Amino acid sequence: DKLENVKQQVKHMRNYSEVEFLEKVLSIPSVNGKQDTGKLAEFLAGYLRDCGLFVSLQKVDENNVNVITVLQGKTKEQVIWNGHLDTVPYGELSKWHTDPERPEVKNGRMYGRGSSDMKSGLAGMVYVLGQMKRQGHVPLQTIHFWGTADEEKGGRGAAKMIEEYDIPKGSLLLIGEPTDCCLGIAQKGCVWLKAGVCGKTSHGAYPEEGENAVMYGFKLYETIREKLHRYSHPLLGKPTIQITGIQWGIASNMTPDEAELCMDIRTVPGIGKEEILLWAKEEAEKYRKHTQGRVGIEFQIMNYRKAIETDEKNPWVQKMQHVIKSETGEGTKTGISFFTDASVFMKNRDDIPVILFGPGKEQLAHKPDEYVEIKTYLQYIRILRRLF
Numbered sequence: 001d002k003l004e005n006v007k008q009q010v011k012h013m014r015n016y017s018e019v020e021f022l023e024k025v026l027s028i029p030s031v032n033g034k035q036d037t038g039k040l041a042e043f044l045a046g047y048l049r050d051c052g053l054f055v056s057l058q059k060v061d062e063n064n065v066n067v068i069t070v071l072q073g074k075t076k077e078q079v080i081w082n083g084h085l086d087t088v089p090y091g092e093l094s095k096w097h098t099d100p101e102r103p104e105v106k107n108g109r110m111y112g113r114g115s116s117d118m119k120s121g122l123a124g125m126v127y128v129l130g131q132m133k134r135q136g137h138v139p140l141q142t143i144h145f146w147g148t149a150d151e152e153k154g155g156r157g158a159a160k161m162i163e164e165y166d167i168p169k170g171s172l173l174l175i176g177e178p179t180d181c182c183l184g185i186a187q188k189g190c191v192w193l194k195a196g197v198c199g200k201t202s203h204g205a206y207p208e209e210g211e212n213a214v215m216y217g218f219k220l221y222e223t224i225r226e227k228l229h230r231y232s233h234p235l236l237g238k239p240t241i242q243i244t245g246i247q248w249g250i251a252s253n254m255t256p257d258e259a260e261l262c263m264d265i266r267t268v269p270g271i272g273k274e275e276i277l278l279w280a281k282e283e284a285e286k287y288r289k290h291t292q293g294r295v296g297i298e299f300q301i302m303n304y305r306k307a308i309e310t311d312e313k314n315p316w317v318q319k320m321q322h323v324i325k326s327e328t329g330e331g332t333k334t335g336i337s338f339f340t341d342a343s344v345f346m347k348n349r350d351d352i353p354v355i356l357f358g359p360g361k362e363q364l365a366h367k368p369d370e371y372v373e374i375k376t377y378l379q380y381i382r383i384l385r386r387l388f
Contacts, residue, residue, distance in 0.1 A: 116360030121176020184356030
């Protein structure tokens with residue numbers, strides 16, 4: 001019945017304004033792990049079809065669906081627009097002053113989960129693409145739109161996309177992540193490193209007779225942190241590392257002979273998983289030699305997303321900066337600290353410049369009372385229209 005209601009709504013999409021369309025997108029929950037993205041995918045596909053575009057829905061798994069369409073351009077030049085359909089959970093509802101499932105407009109802002117990250121960017125892209133087709137506008141470049149699922153967890157939507165579709169040798173990958181309409185030309189990468197430490201147990205009163213696995217895990221963390229802090233990036237700042245999970249111990253009065261630490265490492269261009277694994281293994285070998293083999297560490301990469309950077313002299317960067325500045329009065333370049341589907345799409349290639357550009361605010365992502373400024377959302381749509 002819910003799906004039928006969505007289909008009925010699609011019939012009236014021609015009359016939606018930009019803001020009404022955003023409100024519709026926000027009113028279809030798509031929390032990763034709670035709701036599937038199928039209903040939102042059907043809604044977006046229905047709108048695009050209603051505007052005259054051919055749309056494919058790509059099933060990722062039982063709970064996730066991708067949306068794919070193409071608007072043919074005048075030349076062979078190709079660009080990809082990407083936005084993800086899923087959101088993070090609401091968190092503690094008592095900390096919200098609005099219902100995260102029901103978009104609400106107050107003081108020029110539209111509140112709701114996903115409003116900044118990144119349904120406003122997603123809605124803006126889909127709306128503009130549909131209107132271009134409906135109005136018979138043929139862009140200079142052929143525009144591929146890829147709406148992906150599961151960005152907030154494993155990136156399975158993006159992985160499925162490149163598994164079945166070749167990324168065209170395009171001139172641009174434009175992702176509608178929250179940048180507050182600034183020009184995002186860099187994003188941090190991510191390494192989730194798990195370290196399994198083996199030591200030697202002893203009585204808690206005689207620690208010198210054992211090898212404390214927990215302490216060696218912390219020493220490893222401190223060494224990697226010190227090496228990371230030697231690096232810096234003008235837009236992204238320094239890399240970061242934190243321990244996000246730890247398991248250890250036999251009893252309160254025994255030296256732990258086993259420990260497992262999970263570390264979340266956010267990298268900048270120039271640092272990848274190879275460098276981090278090399279540092280970790282070198283340090284582990286020092287511990288092994290120092291303890292005559294009583295301490296050993298094994299490593300596992302749980303997740304890897306490479307850092308992304310686009311040359312600020314790239315023609316698309318220059319063009320977008322000019323258009324953004326003429327529309328908003330600013331053309332600020334920025335970088336974002338979280339990873340995006342760009343790191344999946346560009347996993348084994350560097351031949352396409354990546355620009356992150358959306359109306360949401362990065363600092364509101366994943367938080368209660370998430371919102372997007374309606375003025376900024378409308379500016380975003382005008383900028384997309386002027387660019388394409």
